[in-house]
Amino acid sequence: MDDEQRYGSMHLATPDGDVHSGDEAIAAIAAYLDGAGWVEALHRRSPVARRALARGYKLLSEQRGRLSRLVRDRPPVIQPPDEP
Numbered sequence: 001m002d003d004e005q006r007y008g009s010m011h012l013a014t015p016d017g018d019v020h021s022g023d024e025a026i027a028a029i030a031a032y033l034d035g036a037g038w039v040e041a042l043h044r045r046s047p048v049a050r051r052a053l054a055r056g057y058k059l060l061s062e063q064r065g066r067l068s069r070l071v072r073d074r075p076p077v078i079q080p081p082d083e084p
Contacts, residue, residue: 009061023057
């Protein structure tokens with residue numbers, strides 16, 4: 001992934017090697033959260049839900065600079081890979 005793609009939206013890399021970006025990443029993250037799996041299922045099955053989540057993501061991402069000022073700056077949490 002080049003820098004433009006990487007900085008263009010948020011991304012989720014899953015343990016199986018898939019990479020999800022933007023609203024797809026939000027839906028994939030929801031699948032991992034207790035009680036939020038329905039968001040991913042709805043996103044996968046409904047074109048209306050996909051468009052709604054994409055629009056919501058776009059609105060939030062356009063305000064990224066403003067929103068980032070509301071969050072304290074902390075170092076990223078990086079999980080080391082499991083040892084074989």
